[in-house]
Amino acid sequence: WETLKAIIEDFKEQNPDQFHGSAYEMVEKEILKKEEEWKKEEEEESKETILTIQTVVEQNEEEAILSSQKMLNVLNVIKEKKELKCKTCCKGGKRRVLKRKQNTKRKKKGGNRWVN
Numbered sequence: 001w002e003t004l005k006a007i008i009e010d011f012k013e014q015n016p017d018q019f020h021g022s023a024y025e026m027v028e029k030e031i032l033k034k035e036e037e038w039k040k041e042e043e044e045e046s047k048e049t050i051l052t053i054q055t056v057v058e059q060n061e062e063e064a065i066l067s068s069q070k071m072l073n074v075l076n077v078i079k080e081k082k083e084l085k086c087k088t089c090c091k092g093g094k095r096r097v098l099k100r101k102q103n104t105k106r107k108k109k110g111g112n113r114w115v116n
Contacts, residue, residue, distance in 0.1 A: 005031050
């Protein structure tokens with residue numbers, strides 16, 4: 001299209017008297033229409049790329065939020081596991097696992113029977 005447009009303009013400049021007819025005018029109109037269509041397509045593509053970039057950013061933010069929630073869940077589980085650390089009790093040859101609260105109650109009752 002650009003070469004055709006350049007050829008027509010050169011021919012117009014060289015022969016201004018001979019440049020008459022509907023064929024040349026139609027070609028010029030078609031060239032202008034095509035250029036306008038190309039501009040519209042480029043604008044639409046740029047808008048689409050902007051929209052896709054925005055959606056990608058939104059998805060990344062959502063993923064970041066989800067990953068932070070996952071990390072918080074993992075941290076909560078770790079905290080729960082730390083709270084549930086148990087001590088073993090050696091009484092009468094049997095080993096039992098007691099939670100901290102039970103250990104403190106039993107320790108108060110008496111005796112040094114706990115193994116850490």
